[in-house]
Amino acid sequence: MVQQYIGASITRKEDERFLTGRATFADDVKLPGMLHAAFVRSPHAHARIVAIDTTAALAIPGVVAIFTYEDIADLAKPIPVRLYPLPSLEPFLQYPLAQDKVRYVGDPVAIVIADSRYVGEDALDVIDVTYEPLPAVVDIEDSLRDETIIHEAPGTNLAAHYVVSTGDIDQAFRDAEYTRKERFKTNRHTGNPLETRGMVVAYDSGELTVWGATKVPHFNREVLSSLLDFPEEKMHFVEGDVGGGFGIRGEFYPEDFLVPFAAMRLGRPVKWMEDRLEHLIAANHSRDVLCDIEIAMKKDGAILGIRAQVYGDMGGYIRTHGSLVPASTAGLLMGPYNVPAYECGVHCVITNKTGVGTFRAPGRYESCFIRERLLDMAAADLGIDPAELRFKNLIQPSQMPYNAGRTRADGDTIFDSGNYPQGLTRALDQIGYAETNPKRWVDEAGRYHGIGIATYVKNTGRGPYEGARIVISGTGDVAVYLGITTMGQGHETTMAQICADSLGVSMDAVTIYHGNTDYIPFGGGTYGSRGTVMGGNAVHLACQNMKERILSLASTYLDTEPANLVLQTGEIFRKGTEQGPALLSLGEIACLAEVPGSNEEGSGTLETTAYFEADQLTFSYGSHAAHVAVDPETGKIEIIHYVVVEDIGRAINPLMVHGQAVGGAAQGIGATLLEELVYDDSGQLLAGSFMDYLLPTSTDVPPIESIVLEEAPSPLNPLGVKGAGEGGIVATGATLANAVSNALAPLGVQITQLPISPNFIAKLLSS
Amino acid sequence: MTTERKIRLTVNGKAYESLVPVRMTLVDFLRGELDLTGTHVGCEHGVCGACTILVDGSAMRSCLMLAVQADGANLMTVEGLAEGPELHPLQRAFQRNHALQCGFCTPGLLMTAYEFLRDTSSPTEEQVREGISGNICRCTGYAPIVQAILDVSQEAG
Ligand code: FES
Numbered sequence: 001m002v003q004q005y006i007g008a009s010i011t012r013k014e015d016e017r018f019l020t021g022r023a024t025f026a027d028d029v030k031l032p033g034m035l036h037a038a039f040v041r042s043p044h045a046h047a048r049i050v051a052i053d054t055t056a057a058l059a060i061p062g063v064v065a066i067f068t069y070e071d072i073a074d075l076a077k078p079i080p081v082r083l084y085p086l087p088s089l090e091p092f093l094q095y096p097l098a099q100d101k102v103r104y105v106g107d108p109v110a111i112v113i114a115d116s117r118y119v120g121e122d123a124l125d126v127i128d129v130t131y132e133p134l135p136a137v138v139d140i141e142d143s144l145r146d147e148t149i150i151h152e153a154p155g156t157n158l159a160a161h162y163v164v165s166t167g168d169i170d171q172a173f174r175d176a177e178y179t180r181k182e183r184f185k186t187n188r189h190t191g192n193p194l195e196t197r198g199m200v201v202a203y204d205s206g207e208l209t210v211w212g213a214t215k216v217p218h219f220n221r222e223v224l225s226s227l228l229d230f231p232e233e234k235m236h237f238v239e240g241d242v243g244g245g246f247g248i249r250g251e252f253y254p255e256d257f258l259v260p261f262a263a264m265r266l267g268r269p270v271k272w273m274e275d276r277l278e279h280l281i282a283a284n285h286s287r288d289v290l291c292d293i294e295i296a297m298k299k300d301g302a303i304l305g306i307r308a309q310v311y312g313d314m315g316g317y318i319r320t321h322g323s324l325v326p327a328s329t330a331g332l333l334m335g336p337y338n339v340p341a342y343e344c345g346v347h348c349v350i351t352n353k354t355g356v357g358t359f360r361a362p363g364r365y366e367s368c369f370i371r372e373r374l375l376d377m378a379a380a381d382l383g384i385d386p387a388e389l390r391f392k393n394l395i396q397p398s399q400m401p402y403n404a405g406r407t408r409a410d411g412d413t414i415f416d417s418g419n420y421p422q423g424l425t426r427a428l429d430q431i432g433y434a435e436t437n438p439k440r441w442v443d444e445a446g447r448y449h450g451i452g453i454a455t456y457v458k459n460t461g462r463g464p465y466e467g468a469r470i471v472i473s474g475t476g477d478v479a480v481y482l483g484i485t486t487m488g489q490g491h492e493t494t495m496a497q498i499c500a501d502s503l504g505v506s507m508d509a510v511t512i513y514h515g516n517t518d519y520i521p522f523g524g525g526t527y528g529s530r531g532t533v534m535g536g537n538a539v540h541l542a543c544q545n546m547k548e549r550i551l552s553l554a555s556t557y558l559d560t561e562p563a564n565l566v567l568q569t570g571e572i573f574r575k576g577t578e579q580g581p582a583l584l585s586l587g588e589i590a591c592l593a594e595v596p597g598s599n600e601e602g603s604g605t606l607e608t609t610a611y612f613e614a615d616q617l618t619f620s621y622g623s624h625a626a627h628v629a630v631d632p633e634t635g636k637i638e639i640i641h642y643v644v645v646e647d648i649g650r651a652i653n654p655l656m657v658h659g660q661a662v663g664g665a666a667q668g669i670g671a672t673l674l675e676e677l678v679y680d681d682s683g684q685l686l687a688g689s690f691m692d693y694l695l696p697t698s699t700d701v702p703p704i705e706s707i708v709l710e711e712a713p714s715p716l717n718p719l720g721v722k723g724a725g726e727g728g729i730v731a732t733g734a735t736l737a738n739a740v741s742n743a744l745a746p747l748g749v750q751i752t753q754l755p756i757s758p759n760f761i762a763k764l765l766s767s
Numbered sequence: 768m769t770t771e772r773k774i775r776l777t778v779n780g781k782a783y784e785s786l787v788p789v790r791m792t793l794v795d796f797l798r799g800e801l802d803l804t805g806t807h808v809g810c811e812h813g814v815c816g817a818c819t820i821l822v823d824g825s826a827m828r829s830c831l832m833l834a835v836q837a838d839g840a841n842l843m844t845v846e847g848l849a850e851g852p853e854l855h856p857l858q859r860a861f862q863r864n865h866a867l868q869c870g871f872c873t874p875g876l877l878m879t880a881y882e883f884l885r886d887t888s889s890p891t892e893e894q895v896r897e898g899i900s901g902n903i904c905r906c907t908g909y910a911p912i913v914q915a916i917l918d919v920s921q922e923a924g
């Protein structure tokens with residue numbers, strides 16, 4: 001078969017509805033008789049709830065109902081952990097509404113249902129909640145002293161602690177000729193999809209429909225079913241169009257229980273659209289990690305061992321991502337290097353801040369920053385070039401697959417394939433590393449220039465399974481129903497490319513449907529760069545099965561062997577005469593399938609469902625390199641050149657892979673230089689709007705060069721793909737921090753915490 | 768508590784007359800009352816640009832205006848950009864350059880770019896970046912958007 005679509009930079013099938021304003025985002029869903037929700041949220045970081053008086057609010061015309069904890073008490077159960085569970089986390093989970101205590105600014109205390117959002121917000125103004133404020137804990141080290149306990153039942157603020165290790169760490173430090181110990185901190189920030197969270201829920205004739213679902217609709221349906229005590233098969237989660245995911249959107253939050261609860265209770269559709277100010281205090285934060293790390297090396301730069309303690313600031317409750325952020329920081333802290341001995345303690349620490357979940361490359365952005373910074377410091381101490389130090393320690397292609405040992409609580413980390421030195425070489429070539437000597441200098445304007453590099457490896461494509469269902473109609477149209485969801489990744493195009501090639505049809509004949517729990521009974525969803533690895537291979541597998549069925553139907557009809565036939569561009573040809581004439585069309589075969597006795601599988605729709613299973617992860621890898629110039633007067637950092645190199649095994653659509661890399665890098669550059677969810681000592685968020693929380697704009701993001709490699713296809717799936725969603729962001733913190741530290745080294749500056757904002761630089765330079 | 772006013776305005780060439788609460792924002796009016804849901808709300812406080820529309824030819828943030836302030840105005844939203852099934856050159860260039868991923872920022876950016884290109888012939892890349900710096904896109908990293916706008920200016924040039 002001539003391969004036509006996989007690997008081609010095809011423009012997107014889905015674009016037109018977005019370009020013309022005809023897309024259907026959550027807030028675009030409008031139902032007759034629809035009511036609107038608004039939330040009473042705690043203004044205190046830590047307080048006891050003494051009383052809630054809703055009388056005045058209920059008297060406002062248009063206010064339909066107000067629900068507090070008492071109203072949900074019969075059903076109240078904590079929201080379960082979806083990923084990285086640990087038994088000790090259980091007493092720290094969040095209930096949909098605060099019962100007797102609030103634990104962060106933004107903690108939901110009541111839900112108001114009104115005729116309009118305007119009236120709902122009027123009600124918020126007059127609902128009188130009496131609080132008894134308690135001391136707020138906003139710092140990891142304060143929290144660990146357990147002087148103020150945030151959750152009384154467990155009686156500690158340490159929600160989890162465990163140690164992972166591999167090799168003999170004590171021996172490594174005994175053998176060391178050089179050691180260095182440092183403390184690093186990554187900044188609390190978050191993904192901020194441009195569309196805030198939102199949903200419309202209708203309860204009609206005993207069926208519950210939730211529009212605005214995304215990411216993991218099947219999982220969330222199961223959770224809602226258990227929380228509402230309502231049968232799953234009577235619930236329908238519908239995705240529609242989604243304005244960005246980045247980890248934060250689509251997890252099960254308190255509102256995901258409360259809005260359906262209100263719709264059922266009132267028997268009317270309810271819409272809730274989060275506003276941006278709510279989003280910044282209510283939706284997951286991420287990246288807030290503190291790490292003490294020590295490295296043991298030989299004088300020649302060979303790594304002997306790394307030991308570390310990772311502390312994750314989890315906020316007021318453990319949310320659906322469980323221990324993921326600190327656990328993933330520990331999981332890949334050793335990176336793409338030969339590290340014979342590794343030991344890391346993981347700590348989940350509760351504070352009076354918004355709960356933590358994932359942001360694109362969770363834990364990996366953090367660990368890359370920590371490790372790559374430390375390597376640069378070590379290189380300087382040992383007088384070795386930073387690139388040379390990395391080449392010396394990188395895992396070699398001949399070592400693949402490589403078992404890095406037990407770096408996670410749930411098992412070993414095994415790198416599937418890769419040419420890690422090649423990934424670094426490409427980045428160095430692109431930035432002109434060899435020719436740039438020295439690697440730091442001061443220009444005529446007094447600006448300090450420096451080159452920074454970082455390498456990374458990133459797990460992608462989490463199992464255990466993903467599904468796809470294919471239906472071919474009598475018109476020859478191919479409908480593909482996915483278990484994955486889409487938040488801007490372009491699956492309506494990439495999955496059609498995979499289907500067209502795997503089945504042997506034209507891409508125009510293929511339509512992709514996604515994000516509806518009625519489409520397919522099971523679906524894992526889209527997160528952690530799993531869409532193409534899991535969803536793509538499910539489509540491929542379903543196509544293989546479908547092709548077999550088609551050839552069998554055709555061969556029975558044509559009275560020949562399936563092996564004598566080929567399916568190409570949607571038609572059946574006799575092998576060897578693919579130029580024509582075609583013997584049967586796909587539509588004719590779909591009609592044949594309906595004839596009783598046409599096939600041993602029985603008659604009926606030409607349809608098949610397949611699940612692709614995976615119990616191992618695929619690992620994308622690569623390097624970033626940057627050239628920066630820092631103005632010591634103003635602290636302003638200019639990124640003169642930024643390079644992202646990522647090997648994803650095989651690119652289904654290079655145009656879109658580059659889009660992921662460049663978009664991810666832009667997010668990471670913004671996060672590294674600008675973004676921080678700053679809290680004051682009383683637990684008030686000081687960066688609670690886009691005026692104070694700065695997202696990168698077109699003048700902040702430099703041109704980014706993206707190089708996509710296909711050197712090392714994954715041996716773990718038939719398409720050979722690895723996830724492409726996170727390589728652009730993962731090394732941004734590390735690379736920029738290394739570049740700035742290199743540039744400012746003559747002034748004695750070494751970056752050990754993020755963000756590297758102009759004021760932070762100014763502060764470092766003045767001290 | 769809520770008073771209402773009658774307003775008359777033109778949106779994408781079509782005349783409307785409507786009784787609106789005085790406190791209703793223009794974007795809520797367009798989306799909720801006129802069902803023109805192509806204009807989006809990303810922040811509701813004037814920073815992200817997702818709600819950008821043209822008011823009497825000038826790009827404005829419809830989350831920062833009240834519907835009553837648009838009385839008598841001539842508005843254009845993203846729904847008015849294409850001529851029937853024929854996409855506007857900007858829309859085609861956005862698609863060609865993969866200048867949208869989730870597409871949530873796209874309507875606001877298209878309207879900003881429309882005004883920008885009308886007022887700036889043969890812009891430099893820097894001018895384009897400056898011109899769209901009031902619109903946040905979380906997905907694309909801006910480069911393909913900048914390229915799409917430059918493409919259109921060159922086509923027209
Ligand atoms: S919604 Fe108007 S500027 Fe963000």
Ligand code: FES
Pocket residue numbers: 194243244488866867868869870871872873903904905906907
């Ligand atoms: S395409 Fe998603 S915000 Fe711009």
